[in-house]
Amino acid sequence: MEKQVDVAIIGAGSAGLFALGQVRKATDSYVLIDGGELGTTCARVGCMPSKAVIQVAEDFHRRTLFGRMGIEGDDALSLNAADAMEHVRDLRDVFVDKVLTNSTDNMGEEFIEGRARFISPTELQVGEDRIRARAVVIATGSRPVVPEPWRAFGDRIITTDDLFELESLPASMAVIGLGTIGLEMGQAMARMGVDVTGIDQLDHIAGLQDPEVQKVAVEIIGKEFPLWLGAGAELTEDNGSLRVSAGGQSVQVERVLAAMGRRPNVEDLDLENLGIELDERGLPPYDPATMQVGNLPVFIAGDVTGELAILHEAAIEGRIAGFNAARREPEGFARQTPLAINYCDPNIAVVGRAWNELDAERTAVGEVKLGPLGRALIMGRNKGMMRVYADREDGRLLGASLIAPRGEHIAHQLAWSIQQGLTVFDLLRMPFYHPSIEEGLQSALYDLAGKIERQPDLPVELRRA
Template identity: 55%
Template sequence: MKRSVEVAVIGAGHAGLNAVKEIRQATDDWVLINGGPLGTTCARIGCMPSKVAIHLADSFKARDRLDRYGIAGGDTLALDPSKALEHIRDLRDTFVDLVLANTTDEMDPEHLIDGYAEFIGPRRIRVGDDEIVAKAVVIATGARSVVPNHWQEAFGDRILTVDTLFDQETLPRSVAVIGLGPVGIEIGQALRRMGVSVTGIDHGQRASRLADPAINRAAIEILGREFPLWFGDEPEVEPCCEGLRVRAGQREVEVERLFVSLGRRPNLERLGLERLGVPITSRGAPRFDPETLKVGRHRVFVAGDATGGLATLQRASAQGRIAGYNATHRRLRRYQPGTPMWIVFSDPNIACVGASWNQLDERHLAVAERRFGPVGRTLIMGQNRGLLRVYADRRDGRLLGAAMIGPRCEHLAHLLAWGIESGLTVETASKMPFYHPVIEEALQEALIELQAELARSRWLHRLFRGWKRRSGQGVPAATRAARPAI
């Protein structure tokens, strides 16, 4: 069957569903093509089930503090891995049902097509035995976990990823987490708190991509109290009698399974993008305009995880809306990502907002840091490990960014991101109302320290300018020559 439509959207994740929302405001002549299970990455394997696992693990870990609070018997509590995983799946299925109920469940077969899409020309798409001719196309095919091919072939189901972890019937006794980015840190800690022996391994030197060296050191020290973290060596894996032997430099460990978190790669191989004459980057994504999301010279747009790079639901949703609008309008909108922010839901949280450390100009940089140790609320909670670092521009006092590891830093990250997005100066931010006792007092103290640092910088700058005037430095040569000798 051959059919013509105004717009074809490929992929029913967050980006694709948000593209459809925009498209429906302009036309009813569209199709949504989806191969594989419905339900977004966030709901099925990502943000939501992982946070269920983290909450469950943190709740079980809290038993360690019960004796300190005068509650006896905390150490006798036990976790049933099968029931824990069943609980995670139950909530995961609830999240998926909520997504489907408000989106694809309401679509008729005329609009929702089950199958994998393949370009057979710039405007022609094959789905099974059918051909769709579309005036515009939105590619929102998502991404999948990266696993080295030789590992996949050699070790098969002994490899776990976020795509497969929550479908297990029980937990392994031991795991090596390969890749200590945000996912590796979150899942590694959750598994350890649920009773799994965990070893974390990364060939780099940074935990969770942290560019700020002080926060990176603090993160490695704090997280390393719960399970070993090996940095700086490429892991080598081989089978052994009990499972797998993992070596990294001079260290080795035997484990039942690997949990691989080496990033995600766009699901684009099936599409046949070479028929559009589109070059593919090393990340596996097509080259595209990062503002209009347009691919090549055709009316093809890409959104969400299919673009490569750091995956977040907010980014996928925003790009989906832009791509959907641009697919139905001649005057293109531009994607403006706003203040960067990412949060790792480990315990304690890790977060970065605004400009990262390696993007800052040290000549004009002011930094204040505050430890969470003496903050009253964190002491009450028994969670007072961590460090906050806030960055500002010495020239105009604007907030530039921050990095942190500490209790409930997800909230501090949002406050700082809103302040940076609004163009707040340190002086203005430090005058904002704060309450007591709250974790936000750590931010208040950092802002006060930063304001004092900026005041010292201004005083030194004025002093230096005065010295230059008195000494004649910086004065035009003709003026210096006219001065009488002393």
């Protein structure tokens, strides 16, 4: 079969589906192509099942506070890991079914099942079929990285593609890579009774660059399971188990969770046929404002870019790519304020400019430690720190790093404020309810406001009617 369309989208994951939403508004001449497992990475093996595991782990961990609250009987509580993981899979299946019901299940001939490869920038081969398109969107996603030598250890090495399929949990596990998924799952497994060791060749966790927040984060998380930082891991056989060594330390474990990032799925696309130079990862250059690859009628979006493997970033990239693919002249769009949240407990978040992206001479920093915060004390979760950054001259918000209970909500508030160009004084004029976790942010903002050179002529809390 040979088919002519306006737009061909390769990949039915999050970015591809968001691109499809834009394409449908402009034309009814399109195809969506995918030869892998459907249902999006987020729903199948990413955001959603991981948060289900985290919720189970947090609920079970909460029992450790019962004694101090006068709640008796906590010794009778136990976790049935098999039932817990079945619950996670049940929720996962609901999320996946919802995605499929609202996408490929109802597409008909516009959905082509198969793996696409480029013949030219506007020609695709899918099995025996040839697709000619005026524009193409590449949204093929990514997969977990597993070092090739480790594959010899078989199913003792797992990734997030395997973790949620476990019917029982191992007695011990090494989590190698303490970015978002490694830290989240490492803490969750530890709270569910697994003897966890966390390892990362970097000297920080969760992408934190701020040295003060990093120090607090390592101290808090390190009380739940050991963190070995600053050295790469080596694996060897050890009487049917695995011996994991790093930085002069060693531990014997049943399983290893490889959480060292993800690799873009580009190997089978034959991108060399685009006629454009590829980088060492096999990826073409693209404009992040238009998502256009070079000057070609080709656009790229989502995890396959090798940049930010975050769903809301895939969504905005997919929308930009789909919008431009359906039109003759690409248009540039402003990107959203960077926002990264780790759902460990307490939440870790980096908003706006990270610490290493700031101009030290022009930046003021406000901070608060959450030990004495009333609402956090009541919750039994008074651990953490918030650091907020602003332009030293006028107080315009630039970014923040934090580890805080319910920090996901604080991070959103700060991201929205930064994107609107607000100053520290603008935020202090907002209402802060008592008692709340937000009062911790208010304290950090007061600390920050006192370090700004251009002060308002009114008390910072007041605004003229």
